[in-house]
Amino acid sequence: MQVTRLNEVKIYSLSTGPSLPEWISSKKKRAVQKKNVDVRRRIELIQDFNMPTVSTTIKVSRDGQYIMATGTYKPRIRCFDTYQLSLKFERCLDSEVVTFDILSDDYSKIVFLHCDRYIEFHSQHGYYYKTRIPKFGRDFSYHYPSCDLYFVGASSEVYRLNLEQGRYLNSLQTDASENNVCDINPMHCLFATGTAEGKVECWDPRTRNRVGVLDCALSSVTADTEIDGLPSISALKFNGALNMAVGTSTGQILLYDLRSNNPLVIKDHLYGLPIKSILFQDPLDLIISADSRIIKMWNKDTGKIFTSMEPEHAINDVCLYPNSGMLLMANEDPKMNIYYIPVLGPAPRWCSFLDSLTEELEENPESTVYDDYKFVTRKDLENLGLAHLIGSPLLRAYMHGFFMDIKLYHKVKMMVNPFAYEEYRKEKIRQKIEETRAQRVQLKKLPKVNKELALKLIEEEEEQQPARKKKRKNLPNILTDDRFKVMFENPDFQVDEKSEEFRLLNPLVSKISEKRKKKLKILEQQAAQEQEKEEEPEGKPSDAESSETSDDEKGWVEEVRKQRKLIRQEEKVKRQERFKEDQQTTLKPQFFEIKTGEEFRSFKDSVKKQKLTKKTLGDRLKLQEKLGTLSVSDTTVGSKQMSFKLKQSEQQKKQQEAEKQHHQERKNIRRSASHLKSKRGRRRPF
Numbered sequence: 001m002q003v004t005r006l007n008e009v010k011i012y013s014l015s016t017g018p019s020l021p022e023w024i025s026s027k028k029k030r031a032v033q034k035k036n037v038d039v040r041r042r043i044e045l046i047q048d049f050n051m052p053t054v055s056t057t058i059k060v061s062r063d064g065q066y067i068m069a070t071g072t073y074k075p076r077i078r079c080f081d082t083y084q085l086s087l088k089f090e091r092c093l094d095s096e097v098v099t100f101d102i103l104s105d106d107y108s109k110i111v112f113l114h115c116d117r118y119i120e121f122h123s124q125h126g127y128y129y130k131t132r133i134p135k136f137g138r139d140f141s142y143h144y145p146s147c148d149l150y151f152v153g154a155s156s157e158v159y160r161l162n163l164e165q166g167r168y169l170n171s172l173q174t175d176a177s178e179n180n181v182c183d184i185n186p187m188h189c190l191f192a193t194g195t196a197e198g199k200v201e202c203w204d205p206r207t208r209n210r211v212g213v214l215d216c217a218l219s220s221v222t223a224d225t226e227i228d229g230l231p232s233i234s235a236l237k238f239n240g241a242l243n244m245a246v247g248t249s250t251g252q253i254l255l256y257d258l259r260s261n262n263p264l265v266i267k268d269h270l271y272g273l274p275i276k277s278i279l280f281q282d283p284l285d286l287i288i289s290a291d292s293r294i295i296k297m298w299n300k301d302t303g304k305i306f307t308s309m310e311p312e313h314a315i316n317d318v319c320l321y322p323n324s325g326m327l328l329m330a331n332e333d334p335k336m337n338i339y340y341i342p343v344l345g346p347a348p349r350w351c352s353f354l355d356s357l358t359e360e361l362e363e364n365p366e367s368t369v370y371d372d373y374k375f376v377t378r379k380d381l382e383n384l385g386l387a388h389l390i391g392s393p394l395l396r397a398y399m400h401g402f403f404m405d406i407k408l409y410h411k412v413k414m415m416v417n418p419f420a421y422e423e424y425r426k427e428k429i430r431q432k433i434e435e436t437r438a439q440r441v442q443l444k445k446l447p448k449v450n451k452e453l454a455l456k457l458i459e460e461e462e463e464q465q466p467a468r469k470k471k472r473k474n475l476p477n478i479l480t481d482d483r484f485k486v487m488f489e490n491p492d493f494q495v496d497e498k499s500e501e502f503r504l505l506n507p508l509v510s511k512i513s514e515k516r517k518k519k520l521k522i523l524e525q526q527a528a529q530e531q532e533k534e535e536e537p538e539g540k541p542s543d544a545e546s547s548e549t550s551d552d553e554k555g556w557v558e559e560v561r562k563q564r565k566l567i568r569q570e571e572k573v574k575r576q577e578r579f580k581e582d583q584q585t586t587l588k589p590q591f592f593e594i595k596t597g598e599e600f601r602s603f604k605d606s607v608k609k610q611k612l613t614k615k616t617l618g619d620r621l622k623l624q625e626k627l628g629t630l631s632v633s634d635t636t637v638g639s640k641q642m643s644f645k646l647k648q649s650e651q652q653k654k655q656q657e658a659e660k661q662h663h664q665e666r667k668n669i670r671r672s673a674s675h676l677k678s679k680r681g682r683r684r685p686f
């Protein structure tokens with residue numbers, strides 16, 4: 001059983017392992033099983049679950065007891081009984097099967113659509129009846145309320161065959177040149193057909209009228225997609241009363257709500273291959289879509305990928321066993337694949353042992369190792385000088401690198417680095433020497449950065465060791481913890497003991513640090529001696545302890561005062577040095593650019609502006625009221641009204657003054673002119 005894992009989802013392939021040919025006798029099969037361990041260990045879930053050359057379609061009956069598959073060559077159908085885990089019957093056909101459907105709960109009523117336009121009906125005993133449609137068929141659906149079969153194909157018409165009357169009815173005329181797929185909604189029996197022009201036409205079987213058209217080809221084209229031709233509809237599936245998934249020939253899946261013309265989600269397989277099958281997995285809200293290369297499972301609400309499967313051979317059809325996590329696949333290979341995904345659901349009732357088997361495998365996981373291949377990245381290939389082999393059969397792309405033959409890898413490595421064995425030998429000798437050194441007496445090795453802090457932590461750990469032994473608690477150590485490893489390696493994390501914060505917060509550290517510095521010197525000189533632990537004298541009275549604590553407090557206060565005095569003195573010295581530097585420095589003239597239309601008066605205006613910006617809004621409003629640029633008045637309603645006068649530049653003020661003078665001059669001219677007219681009118685004739 002092969003196990004693959006993608007996105008934390010385990011997929012068990014139940015059809016892997018060597019298969020035995022059909023023509024071998026049972027005696028020889030038993031002999032091969034005894035000799036070959038791989039044949040003996042394989043899981044043969046259903047006996048002879050294969051086809052002579054290729055399997056084309058696969059389906060499960062409604063009662064879940066029978067699995068039916070069609071294939072070649074010769075064209076045939078095989079029915080497998082899950083209760084007996086073996087082949088129920090096999091029937092050969094006259095031509096290849098395009099698709100088929102099981103009309104009953106078991107295998108008693110089956111309809112086949114052949115590649116030569118024939119429709120063949122089978123009952124429980126075998127062949128029952130055969131008829132023909134006018135054009136080559138591609139898909140069909142069964143309408144249960146009226147017992148009608150709807151056939152679509154290389155024609156604009158949808159042919160209807162009534163099984164109750166046994167005759168053809170009037171066909172439905174579509175606007176398409178050809179129809180590829182069709183489906184009937186199980187809830188309200190809406191009939192939908194996918195056309196070669198990339199449209200989906202929906203029909204009402206009761207009135208035989210078209211009720212809607214969806215242009216899926218236009219919706220599938222986005223800014224990211226690259227399309228060579230017009231996308232046609234290659235897959236169609238209803239889910240519930242309102243949801244419908246449409247697959248295109250360019251590899252996109254569009255999820256629609258029947259009440260909207262726009263798709264809810266657009267998912268691209270990114271392979272450019274036509275979608276062959278679409279399935280819905282309702283418990284986890286997943287959509288299972290498959291093209292000839294890959295099967296993808298993704299969330300129907302967000303479009304986020306759940307997991308995917310990429311088999312060795314091209315996929316023809318996919319079927320999900322009802323209410324379980326088993327996936328059946330028909331492909332371009334004699335063996336039909338069976339996958340079990342525990343996340344999707346439990347194993348079917350007829351193979352319930354799979355659940356216990358997968359649980360045992362999870363308890364005892366085995367790492368898969370590729371003995372004959374070496375995984376290399378693109379950088380490794382460039383170092384080996386094999387970058388030109390990318391795309392050739394010698395390299396198989398996998399995740400972020402490639403698999404290559406281990407023999408080829410060793411040959412190239414020996415040519416590139418002939419002294420690799422010597423380096424490997426020296427590394428092994430060094431490891432052996434370190435192992436022998438580890439058995440000797442361990443010395444205290446302090447880090448390069450924060451040595452005093454490391455020594456403090458070591459002392460605290462030694463003091464707390466007897467208490468931990470009594471309580472039996474293993475507390476984490478900062479020195480051995482990887483999270484704090486950088487603090488003792490990177491010099492940027494060095495504690496600055498001369499900083500003001502360190503000296504004020506840790507006033508007594510100076511005394512303790514002096515002791516530690518002495519201890520560090522002793523450790524550096526001796527490098528192998530351990531200091532004797534100083535034990536406190538026992539039997540002290542309570543008065544002595546209280547006096548000691550009071551002395552410590554006094555010492556702490558005095559130390560704080562001393563540190564503050566030192567800090568003030570240092571600040572004074574720094575100020576004096578700055579003052580001397582300012583006196584020594586010569587000031588250079590600075591030039592400022594004045595805006596056009598403004599006059600320079602003094603630097604006092606800029607100072608006033610800075611002072612104004614620092615004032616509060618209330619102070620600024622009071623100042624503007626005094627200047628007259630702001631007026632506050634009460635309204636009749638009871639609220640207040642504020643009016644502002646905008647500040648004007650010097651140029652605007654000059655313009656206003658010039659306009660006022662001009663208006664005044666014109667008024668004076670008019671007055672003088674009117675005065676002259678009045679004088680002339682008053683003069684008497686001689």
